Amino acid sequence: MSLPAGFDPYAVLSVRNDCSEKELKNAYRLQCLKWHPDKNLDNKEEAQKRFIAAREAFEFLFDKTKRAEYDANKTKIRVREEKYRQRMEQADDERRKKIEELNRREKAAEESTVKSKLSEQQEARQRKREEERIREEMRKIREELEKQAMDEIRQTEERIRKAHAEHRAAQKIIQEEAHLAKLKLKFEAPDEENDYSEEALRIIYEPYGKISAMSLIKKKKGKRLCVVEFAKGVNAWGAELEEGVGDGPKITGEWIVPPSEFQTEPEERQENKNDDDIDYDSMSLEELEAHALGSNAEKKARVE
Known part of the structure; x- marks a missing residue:
């Protein structure tokens, strides 16, 4: 060559x-x-x-x-x-x-x-x-x-x-986590006996859907702040209206990230929808009070 x-x-x-x-x-x-x-x-x-x-x-x-x-x-x-x-x-x-x-x-x-x-x-x-x-x-x-x-x-x-x-x-994971429903809770505990632990709060809010994370912060003068993060796909609407158990501190809830309209309701809430079949219009005042007291007593027993 x-x-x-x-x-x-x-x-x-x-x-x-x-x-x-x-x-x-x-x-x-x-x-x-x-x-x-x-x-x-x-x-x-x-x-x-x-x-x-x-x-x-x-x-x-x-x-x-x-x-x-x-x-x-x-x-x-x-x-x-x-x-x-x-x-x-x-x-x-x-x-x-x-x-x-x-x-x-x-x-x-x-x-x-x-x-x-x-x-x-x-x-x-x-x-x-x-x-x-x-x-x-x-x-x-x-x-x-x-x-x-x-x-x-x-x-x-x-x-x-x-x-x-x-x-x-x-x-994708970051985007999914950014859309997870997050609820901010506030309540005041006058003493240790009248306070919610993280475990108690889980029992109260798990009926609204699976919880993926929870952070409870104790502030001065008995003030409490808690952030509840629900799992992917959970439609936890209604959890913001939860006020706690009967004689426990009153809880106020506010959505930080509200549930997506595409999220589905948890099985527990779907099962609990049987209560919707009750004809409240036909109940007397005494019957309504008894039903409400019974629901609060059941929730308090789960917390205790």
Whole structure:
């Protein structure tokens, strides 16, 4: 494989002229990672050119014979240019013209010598087997390096996908928690005997739906503040009207976050709806009082 004019395989792979095979492989893998078309969808045409150039540079330099000839030729050119520069610095105008002509002839002679060493047919016969062997070895190495680069790209994409999924899940939980019904309770306890513990408050408010969290704060002068958070999906409407047990402190409730209209009522409240079937209109005043006292007594017994 001949190189295009001006093509510097070392520059393409960003390696030194004395780099080892290991450094050469690593440089090619990095170029594959950087310029793989699947990773540069917004600049795919340029990435494709760079990717192919990296492959050609790697194949050329991995062929020890071609690399040695390339290095030798580069050395000759560098030496000739250095001599030419030194001669020109030391020469006057007339001598410079002669040096320029001499340099031109030396360059032409070198090119002629290189061309005359072996004809294309002789070179093809001599290198055929070696090139086939190197080509096969190169193919395996190239495929392995490109596979490694592609695996790294896919692993990076998978990590990004998982991070996005985890972020979405966390955001969903935050949004759900922000919509959980929260009720603020206030009451005053004159003494320890006439006070509600957290357990007692749970018994009072659990009929309205499952409670996911509760925080009871005791302030000065017997003042109490409690925040009740109901579980997801609970429709706890009515809990704000609860005033506590009969002879206990009177509770006032206020929604911090009211229940969503899409939330469902808890099973306990649905079961307790049997009370709605009672015909209160047909009851006497005594019967209504007895029914109310019975409900309060049952609630107080649960608290105690």
